[in-house]
Amino acid sequence: MSHAPELSRRFSFRRLAQMPVEEKITANVTECAALAKRFDLPRLDSLSCRFRLTQGERHSVLAEGWLAARVTQVSVISGEAFDDAVAETFAIRFVPRHEFREDDGVDLEAPDVLPYDNDSIDLGEVAAEQLGLALDPYPRMQGEGLDEAVDVVPAEDEPAEEREDAQARPNPFAALASRREGKH
Incomplete structure (x- = not known):
């Protein structure tokens, strides 16, 4: 010290x-x-x-x-x-x-x-x-939260091909979920 x-x-x-x-x-x-x-x-x-x-x-x-x-x-x-x-x-x-x-x-x-x-x-x-x-390294007042602006679902006003691309992408956690459920 x-x-x-x-x-x-x-x-x-x-x-x-x-x-x-x-x-x-x-x-x-x-x-x-x-x-x-x-x-x-x-x-x-x-x-x-x-x-x-x-x-x-x-x-x-x-x-x-x-x-x-x-x-x-x-x-x-x-x-x-x-x-x-x-x-x-x-x-x-x-x-x-x-x-x-x-x-x-x-x-x-x-x-x-x-x-x-x-x-x-x-x-x-x-x-x-x-x-x-x-001490909380990121303190915030009670009731204060991050806006729910982070949205993983594509907005309706996005072009259709971008919405389809987002829906077609594999979930990166799907493999982990299947292992957890015993579906190796």
């Missing part, structure tokens, strides 16, 4: 003698403003995250998290700012850096695996990163 985190709360794994450990972090006004700038948000009104940390095998630590935030985003459709709530649950397994392998197979059902150094992690930065992952 090349910059100082906007929200920093160090947690020492030595505290895991009593298992599990519950931690809650809440960003203050200054931290919210800095995170809003980081994530290019007009405003971040609140961010809190509750963690349950459990010691695993071979010095690994499982962090289960529950994140809640109030943000203001800008709609990609109308360009208008709107308030939104973000709620996310997540799980991360921290392993000592010397045991971390990026080339291990990806198990989509397993928690993400991240390395740590010096027997501690920054729960504030974990919460900030999870907020970044939870």
Whole structure:
């Protein structure tokens, strides 16, 4: 990490003698403003995250998290700012850096695996990163949608030969559908 985190709360794994450990972090006004700038948000009104940390095998630590935030985003459709709530649950397994392998197979059902150094992690930065992952990259206000202008059926005013060409083209998903139905 090349910059100082906007929200920093160090947690020492030595505290895991009593298992599990519950931690809650809440960003203050200054931290919210800095995170809003980081994530290019007009405003971040609140961010809190509750963690349950459990010691695993071979010095690994499982962090289960529950994140809640109030943000203001800008709609990609109308360009208008709107308030939104973000709620996310997540799980991360921290392993000592010397045991971390990026080339291990990806198990989509397993928690993400991240390395740590010096027997501690920054729960504030974990919460900030999870907020970044939870934000919709294409935010839009409730009820706003893309116009139904994308029409796969040729318009009636198109020349007849173009309508016939469109109807004669094979469906690219037909082969997949037949395999799914067992019609190899």
